[in-house]
Amino acid sequence: MLILNAQKITKAFGVAPLFRDISFTVDEGDRIGLIGPNGSGKSTLLKILAGQLDTDSGEVAARKLTRLSYVEQDSNFAAGETVRSIIQTALKRAGVPETEWEARLREMLGRAGFADFDTEAVTFSGGWRKRLAIVEALVQKPDVLLLDEPTNHLDLAGI
Numbered sequence: 068m069l070i071l072n073a074q075k076i077t078k079a080f081g082v083a084p085l086f087r088d089i090s091f092t093v094d095e096g097d098r099i100g101l102i103g104p105n106g107s108g109k110s111t112l113l114k115i116l117a118g119q120l121d122t123d124s125g126e127v128a129a130r131k132l133t134r135l136s137y138v139e140q141d142s143n144f145a146a147g148e149t150v151r152s153i154i155q156t157a158l159k160r161a162g163v164p165e166t167e168w169e170a171r172l173r174e175m176l177g178r179a180g181f182a183d184f185d186t187e188a189v190t191f192s193g194g195w196r197k198r199l200a201i202v203e204a205l206v207q208k209p210d211v212l213l214l215d216e217p218t219n220h221l222d223l224a225g226i
């Protein structure tokens with residue numbers, strides 16, 4: 068079953084396009100790896116799929132009611148946001164009833180190794196910020212999970 072459909076998408080920041088007229092589909096159950104040198108446009112393509120960046124031409128269509136989570140290459144959080152507030156916001160966004168928040172949050176954060184949910188995310192190391200961003204994406208139980216270099220900063224156990 069088709070979830071995402073990219074048709075003839077082109078994107079350029081300068082004169083030479085990063086990619087031109089590329090088309091592909093993402094089907095249910097697919098696990099797709101995107102490989103390319105630094106600066107070749109991998110993050111740009113993921114941002115387009117996540118709806119955070121427009122194409123110059125071409126279209127990306129998602130199946131109706133598709134829930135999509137996107138973990139950016141760099142995981143940064145605003146000052147004052149705690150582990151709990153970040154995950155609660157994600158659960159709210161996903162439409163999870165508030166009565167289920169605490170259980171969902173404890174389960175996923177526990178599995179990812181978080182013990183104190185009141186810590187401010189800005190104080191975390193790169194690896195712990197990445198872990199938190201992955202939990203933030205996963206608690207929304209997305210149909211499509213876009214991960215931009217998810218293993219960067221992670222130790223072996225984290226990977």
Ligand SMILES: Nc1ncnc2c1ncn2[C@@H]1O[C@H](COP(=O)(O)OP(=O)(O)OP(=O)(O)O)[C@@H](O)[C@H]1O
Pocket residue numbers: 080085103104105106107108109110111112140
């Ligand atoms: N907002 C922007 N404005 C101008 N140029 C940009 C912008 N975003 C990306 N670029 C340029 O587009 C090119 C592709 O960047 P992108 O981050 O997509 O590459 P990447 O394949 O993810 O690289 P890396 O492996 O280093 O993460 C780079 O040359 C980058 O400088």
Ligand SMILES: [Mg+2]
Pocket residue numbers: 109110111140215
């Ligand atoms: Mg990148």
